[in-house]
Structures are given as C-alpha cells and as structure tokens.
Amino acid sequence: MNLHTYDSVFMELFSLEPSQLDSTLLYQSIDTWDSLGHMELISKLESVFNVNLEMDDVIDFSSYEEGKRILMKYGVAL
Amino acid sequence: MPTFLDPIWSNGKKIAVIDSSGNAFSFDDLSRMIIDFSLEPNEGTAVALMTCSNTVEAIAGYLAFVKGQFATILLPTNIRTIDNYVSLYTPKYLYLDHTLDHCNYREVFRFGKYHLYILRSPVNSGCEINSELRLLLTTSGSTGSPKLVRISDENIELNCKMILQSLRINNDDIAITTLPFSYSYGLSIINTSLLNGNKIQLNEYSIIQRSFWDLLLSSRATNFGGIPFNYQQLEQIGLDRLKSSHIRFMTQAGGRLPRSTFENVFDFCEHNNIDFFVMYGQTEATARMSVLSPLDAKRFPSSVGKAISPGRFELINPEISLEVNGFKVGELVFTGGSVALGYASSKEDLRLGDTWKGVLRTGDLAYFNKEGFVHIVGRINRFAKIRGVRYSLEDIEEIFASLEIDVVALEFRDQIILVSTKDVASTTIEKALYLIDGLRLSDVKTIKISELPRTPAGKLDFRTIESIVSSASIPE
Numbered sequence: 001m002n003l004h005t006y007d008s009v010f011m012e013l014f015s016l017e018p019s020q021l022d023s024t025l026l027y028q029s030i031d032t033w034d035s036l037g038h039m040e041l042i043s044k045l046e047s048v049f050n051v052n053l054e055m056d057d058v059i060d061f062s063s064y065e066e067g068k069r070i071l072m073k074y075g076v077a078l
Numbered sequence: 079m080p081t082f083l084d085p086i087w088s089n090g091k092k093i094a095v096i097d098s099s100g101n102a103f104s105f106d107d108l109s110r111m112i113i114d115f116s117l118e119p120n121e122g123t124a125v126a127l128m129t130c131s132n133t134v135e136a137i138a139g140y141l142a143f144v145k146g147q148f149a150t151i152l153l154p155t156n157i158r159t160i161d162n163y164v165s166l167y168t169p170k171y172l173y174l175d176h177t178l179d180h181c182n183y184r185e186v187f188r189f190g191k192y193h194l195y196i197l198r199s200p201v202n203s204g205c206e207i208n209s210e211l212r213l214l215l216t217t218s219g220s221t222g223s224p225k226l227v228r229i230s231d232e233n234i235e236l237n238c239k240m241i242l243q244s245l246r247i248n249n250d251d252i253a254i255t256t257l258p259f260s261y262s263y264g265l266s267i268i269n270t271s272l273l274n275g276n277k278i279q280l281n282e283y284s285i286i287q288r289s290f291w292d293l294l295l296s297s298r299a300t301n302f303g304g305i306p307f308n309y310q311q312l313e314q315i316g317l318d319r320l321k322s323s324h325i326r327f328m329t330q331a332g333g334r335l336p337r338s339t340f341e342n343v344f345d346f347c348e349h350n351n352i353d354f355f356v357m358y359g360q361t362e363a364t365a366r367m368s369v370l371s372p373l374d375a376k377r378f379p380s381s382v383g384k385a386i387s388p389g390r391f392e393l394i395n396p397e398i399s400l401e402v403n404g405f406k407v408g409e410l411v412f413t414g415g416s417v418a419l420g421y422a423s424s425k426e427d428l429r430l431g432d433t434w435k436g437v438l439r440t441g442d443l444a445y446f447n448k449e450g451f452v453h454i455v456g457r458i459n460r461f462a463k464i465r466g467v468r469y470s471l472e473d474i475e476e477i478f479a480s481l482e483i484d485v486v487a488l489e490f491r492d493q494i495i496l497v498s499t500k501d502v503a504s505t506t507i508e509k510a511l512y513l514i515d516g517l518r519l520s521d522v523k524t525i526k527i528s529e530l531p532r533t534p535a536g537k538l539d540f541r542t543i544e545s546i547v548s549s550a551s552i553p554e
Binding site: 027028031037038039058 | 284286289291314315518
C-alpha cells in the first residue's frame with residue numbers, strides 16, 4: 001500500500017512509467033528530477049506520509065531506492 | 079589575432095581545474111588536451127557550437143575553440159532547440175555531451191561524454207566573421223528563436239578585470255561552480271578564475287545534494303555565485319552548513335532576492351565572516367555591471383549597488399513620469415567597454431562590427447538614491463525572470479498562438495500567468511513548454527477572463543490586465 005503511494009508520487013510528479021521505477025532512477029538521471037523537482041518530491045512525500053524529513057535526509061535522498069531507506073527511518077514501511 | 083585567454087597559458091604547472099572526482103589539471107594539462115582536438119586552422123570564417131557542463135571535457139573544448147579563434151556558441155546541456163542553432167549558424171564544429179545523428183556532420187573525436195563533430199562540406203565562404211567576435215551567448219531562456227549576444231575578446235577581458243577588482247579576488251581563492259557556463263554569470267566566474275590563475279573546483283551537483291557539500295569541504299573552496307533560486311535552496315537546507323566550510327565570499331545576481339531571504343543570508347554572512355555581494359548584470363553587458371558591498375548593503379539593502387568602474391550608469395527617458403520614494407525613475411543605461419557588440423539573429427549578423435558602441439539600454443526601470451545607489455523598480459520590456467533566466471513574454475504568446483490559443487502572458491510572483499478568454503488545457507501548456515527550454519508546468523498558471531481589456535486605441539491594456547492578475551486568487 002505504502003509502496004504504491006510512494007511509486008505514484010514519482011510517476012505523477014516526474015511523468016514516469018512503472019517500468020522506470022528501479023535502481024537506475026537517480027537524482028538528475030531524468031530531466032524532471034532536478035533541484036526544483038527534488039523539493040517538490042520531498043514536499044509531496046512529506047504530505048502523503050505525514051512525516052517531516054530532516055534536511056540531512058533531504059540532501060541524502062539521491063535515488064528512488066535511497067528514498068525508500070530514508071522513509072523507513074521515519075516509520076514508513078515500504 | 080590575440081584572444082582574451084592567451085595570458086592564462088603562462089600559468090603553466092599551476093592547477094587550473096579540479097574535477098568532481100578530485101583529479102587536478104594544470105594549465106599545461108589543459109593545453110595538451112587542446113592539441114588532441116586537432117581543430118583545423120580557422121581563417122576567421124568559422125563558428126563552433128558546444129554544450130556546457132561543469133566538466134573538464136567541456137572546459138577543454140571551450141578553451142580549444144577560443145584558442146582556435148572560433149566564434150563559439152555556448153548552449154546549456156539540456157537544450158532541446160539545438161537544431162535551430164545548427165541550421166541557422168552552420169557551425170564548422172559541434173562539441174556535444176550527447177550523440178548527434180545529423181547527415182551533415184561526422185564525428186572526429188571523443189572525450190569522456192563529449193563528441194566532436196565536423197561539418198562534412200566546407201563552410202560556404204563569402205560569409206566572413208568579424209574578427210573581434212569570440213563568444214555567442216543566448217539572451218534568455220530559449221523560446222526557439224536563436225537570437226544570440228555577440229561578445230568580443232575585449233568585452234570579456236574588461237569585464238573580468240572589473241569583477242576581479244570589485245570583489246578583490248585573491249590569488250589563492252578557489253571558486254566552486256554552481257551555475258552552467260552557458261549562462262553569462264556562470265561563464266564570468268570561470269573566466270575570472272582562469273585569467274587570475276585561480277583554481278576552479280568543477281561541480282555538477284546542486285546545492286541540495288550531499289555530494290555538493292562534500293566537494294565544497296574537500297576542495298576548500300572560498301567562493302561561489304548563485305541566483306535567487308540557489309539562495310532560497312541554501313536557506314531551506316540551512317545556512318549553518320556553510321559554517322564548517324572555507325567560504326570567504328559569495329555573490330548573488332540573476333534577479334532580486336526576496337527580502338526575507340536577503341536578510342537571512344546577509345545576517346548569517348555578517349556573523350560568520352563571509353562577504354556577501356549583491357550584483358546586477360545582463361548578458362548584453364558580458365556579465366555583471368554593478369556591485370553592492372556588504373558594508374553598503376547594510377545601509378541600502380534593496381539596492382543593486384553602483385556601476386563597477388570604469389562602467390557607469392545613467393537614466394534616460396524622463397517622459398516616464400514616475401517617482402518612487404521621491405526619486406525620479408528612468409530607464410537604466412550602462413556605458414562601458416564590457417557592453418557587447420550587439421545581437422545576432424542570422425549568420426550574416428556575425429559579420430557586423432560594434433553595433434552598440436559601449437552603450438546598453440538595460441530595459442530596467444530604476445532610480446538613484448541621494449548617495450547614487452541604483453534601485454531597480456521594474457522593467458520596460460515584456461520579460462519574465464524565472465530562476466534567473468529571462469523569458470520573452472511575446473515569444474511565449476507567439477508559441478501559444480501557434481497552438482491556436484490566444485493568451486496574454488505576464489509575470490506575477492515568480493510565475494508566468496497566462497490570461498485568456500478561453501480555457502487553456504494543461505496538455506496545451508505542456509506542448510508549449512516543450513518548445514521553451516527550462517520552464518516547467520509549475521511555473522505557469524492560467525486565468526480565464528470574459529474579455530481582454532483594451533485601451534481606447536484598441537491596444538491591449540496591460541496595466542488593467544496586471545491589476546486583474548494581482549487581484550485574482552490564482553489557482554494552485
């Protein structure tokens with residue numbers, strides 16, 4: 001359920017297909033995930049999971065996979 | 079013909095650039111790299127075009143073209159409208175960070191991610207290029223019209239001297255890159271560092287990435303530049319991160335900082351022994367024209383400072399009978415040797431000499447306070463400035479017109495507002511944005527009104543439209 005939500009945030013925000021959600025999806029690996037897109041991503045994830053990410057985690061959020069690990073720290077099981 | 083970069087080669091074994099993996103390259107190393115490009119001699123008839131990333135491959139290409147005396151077009155790496163420039167200016171060489179499938183070009187050299195292509199047929203001669211012309215920069219966020227600013231060796235040399243003196247850059251200062259060098263502000267940071275024999279830490283990460291902060295610390299960088307967007311990000315992730323760095327000064331240009339961000343950054347810098355310089359520039363003046371020192375910023379925080387000597391500002395067009403805070407407003411005009419030669423809209427234009435003759439009408443409305451500090455209050459031309467990049471509102475309207483929807487575009491609170499009598503579908507906006515490099519869906523909002531207000535003469539009444547926009551609650 002949470003994973004589905006996590007995936008749909010990426011797909012909607014960055015106009016991605018499900019097949020693109022894998023370990024090759026990195027910050028700046030696609031045009032839309034730039035620094036502006038990154039902040040949009042963080043604020044979307046914060047609101048759908050009702051969490052508040054530490055800035056250290058925001059700057060460590062370097063990939064689709066890394067994001068999952070970070071959200072787990074906040075008790076979001078993915 | 080000497081070029082502005084000639085003096086840098088005497089720096090020899092001094093380190094010029096460090097890449098993001100920590101590899102250091104001296105001026106001699108760069109000089110050797112250039113030889114590998116094996117560029118054909120150029121008799122003042124050739125154009126080169128490259129995309130600009132903050133990598134050693136890109137820097138080497140840039141130096142190779144300048145040294146080879148090409149009139150060099152510098153474009154951003156993610157540009158989608160590159161074909162327009164290629165067909166209009168028929169460059170002899172293309173140096174790109176991606177592959178290109180073009181029947182008129184063949185690949186002759188590869189360097190990291192970069193590919194060097196040469197035009198198959200010889201360039202049609204008869205189109206001489208002005209020998210003073212060295213660089214061609216885009217005027218603004220490209221909206222498909224490949225208009226370029228023509229910049230000479232002398233323009234760059236003078237502008238670098240102005241910047242070096244006004245910021246009192248030392249020989250041991252190290253700049254870390256935060257802006258692409260296809261952008262005049264980013265380019266001026268590279269050029270001033272090279273000409274002063276300083277080290278540059280090449281960086282491609284953004285401020286909100288851990289890797290940027292790792293590089294900032296490991297390189298012991300002493301300075302960087304940023305547009306308002308960068309400083310807003312810096313504020314967001316916490317200025318305190320700078321405390322453990324070696325940053326000695328920071329510059330800000332490319333638009334006005336929101337007041338609260340300015341105050342936060344300024345206070346932080348004041349307490350942490352960092353000089354924060356607000357600057358104001360335009361590509362048409364090669365780069366930066368004015369500077370506000372931290373000392374003056376304390377007294378006049380909303381000013382962009384004074385013209386960097388020997389440049390100077392004046393106001394024209396007193397018929398704009400506007401006063402702000404009791405000061406007369408006029409169009410800001412800059413005079414100085416860094417004012418570019420003029421625009422180019424075609425290959426023939428590259429033959430032109432110095433069209434502007436050192437005088438630039440900035441299109442900005444401004445006043446001088448009693449002490450002579452410049453305050454910018456608005457713009458004459460219809461431009462929007464989004465994240466430091468200028469977009470012509472007329473070009474945007476034309477793009478929508480080509481998609482068969484009439485809109486009036488204007489800028490409001492860092493967004494582009496499209497006013498129309500029809501519903502503007504988001505798919506239409508997406509199509510339009512595909513033609514405008516750098517703009518995003520979230521930068522654009524629409525407002526529907528029953529009728530576009532017009533003046534008695536039948537022209538669009540922009541003032542009324544603006545007041546409609548500022549009073550409308552804009553949908554998120």
